[in-house]
Amino acid sequence: MRILGIETSCDDTSVALYDSERGVAENLVSSQVDLHDHFGGVVPELASRAHLVNLLPLVDYLLERQQLKLRDLDGVAVTAGPGLIGALLVGLSTGKALCAAAGLPLVGVHHIEGHILANALTADMVLPAVVLVVSGGHTEVVFMPEVGRYELMGGTLDDAAGEAFDKTAKLLGLPYPGGPHIDRMARRGRPGQFDFPRPLHKDPRIVFSFSGLKTAVRVVVDELPRPLDEQTVADVSYEVQEAIVDSLCQRLFQAARRKHVPAVYLAGGVSANGRLRERVAAEAQKRNLHFLPPEPVYCTDNAAMIAYAGWCHFAAGRADGLDLDSFPRQPLTSWR
Ligand SMILES: Nc1ncnc2c1ncn2[C@@H]1O[C@H](COP(=O)(O)OP(=O)(O)OP(=O)(O)O)[C@@H](O)[C@H]1O
Ligand SMILES: [Mg+2]
Numbered sequence: 001m002r003i004l005g006i007e008t009s010c011d012d013t014s015v016a017l018y019d020s021e022r023g024v025a026e027n028l029v030s031s032q033v034d035l036h037d038h039f040g041g042v043v044p045e046l047a048s049r050a051h052l053v054n055l056l057p058l059v060d061y062l063l064e065r066q067q068l069k070l071r072d073l074d075g076v077a078v079t080a081g082p083g084l085i086g087a088l089l090v091g092l093s094t095g096k097a098l099c100a101a102a103g104l105p106l107v108g109v110h111h112i113e114g115h116i117l118a119n120a121l122t123a124d125m126v127l128p129a130v131v132l133v134v135s136g137g138h139t140e141v142v143f144m145p146e147v148g149r150y151e152l153m154g155g156t157l158d159d160a161a162g163e164a165f166d167k168t169a170k171l172l173g174l175p176y177p178g179g180p181h182i183d184r185m186a187r188r189g190r191p192g193q194f195d196f197p198r199p200l201h202k203d204p205r206i207v208f209s210f211s212g213l214k215t216a217v218r219v220v221v222d223e224l225p226r227p228l229d230e231q232t233v234a235d236v237s238y239e240v241q242e243a244i245v246d247s248l249c250q251r252l253f254q255a256a257r258r259k260h261v262p263a264v265y266l267a268g269g270v271s272a273n274g275r276l277r278e279r280v281a282a283e284a285q286k287r288n289l290h291f292l293p294p295e296p297v298y299c300t301d302n303a304a305m306i307a308y309a310g311w312c313h314f315a316a317g318r319a320d321g322l323d324l325d326s327f328p329r330q331p332l333t334s335w336r
Helices: 033-037 044-066 085-102 111-121 161-171 179-186 211-223 230-259 274-286 303-315
Strands: 002-007 012-019 023-031 075-081 106-110 129-134 139-146 149-156 263-267
Touching (some): 002 044, 002 085, 002 303, 012 044, 012 303, 023 303, 075 085, 075 111, 106 111, 106 303, 111 129, 111 139, 111 263, 111 303, 129 230, 139 230, 149 230, 161 211, 161 230, 179 274, 211 230, 230 274, 263 274
Parallel strands (some): 075 106
8 A cells, every 4th residue: 555645734844655565665854944944933824835835846756756656546644733724734735636636545644643653664563552742832641552542641731842942942042943952962061050940740640841941941041141152052951951851751651650551652853852762761671661762754744654644544444535624733532
């Protein structure tokens, strides 16, 4: 089965081909980082317009590289939401048009299910598992007994972990998106130079809060002499990252204990973070839990994860009609 995946939920235009016999045959991503960098964040209208310009040429390029015609495909999977509504509509309308033109089945995929199933692109997932979803818009812990069944165990009360990385990076004068820059700078940081809060540390619920961290970093940074020197930026980055990673690890393993699962996983853009991967690997080993981090290319937004998730839906006999709607917000629910 050959499934074309389309992902346009935010600022990356991505198309991919998942072949159930060969795995991911193609995963093309056209980044809009340069377009939005100047504004310090994603400008929704600019993102939609850029998807409009880039998406069809990317589909053509993929088919040409694979020497395929549209009718050689077995289905199209498209991110239906959550995300920026204009950006999603460009992907969904394109997916529908391709399906109508070539008589292909369509399936809408929840973006977060895509992030979770990105783990299955590296190796078969060990299930049941607890998955920590950490991205630009989400920070939640999901219990996953099998593909297609998801139970939300808890999440953030305010900012997502990705936002915490991006907002603190901005305070430090680092480019957007800040997560990878904090990750890089923190490697040169010296422990113990700053002290940031771990909110809700004693709360028995599976909850996160990151808005206080941003305020704490602002208070510290406002007191520092300007311009900020590189070592200071590295030292602050180190402690910001430790504070975020501490909270994430605590809740992930608390949830794993509660559900008695044999495996834990990471999903979403922040799962590319080197320190988070290292800490989760070490803690999982201590507890004798299976853990394999997703490949870095499949951590941030990509259509390979959407194509694969779509294949799971098709293989289970599920498809959507051409009346499928996109949605800006909606929790991940089970479909199996
Ligand atoms: N190495 C890294 N360390 C920390 N954060 C990172 C790293 N790489 C990427 N990120 C963060 O990941 C986020 C982007 O992830 P992703 O593309 O999954 O988010 P999104 O699609 O915008 O949000 P969502 O998936 O919730 O809709 C950004 O906040 C970015 O800073
Ligand atoms: Mg994402």
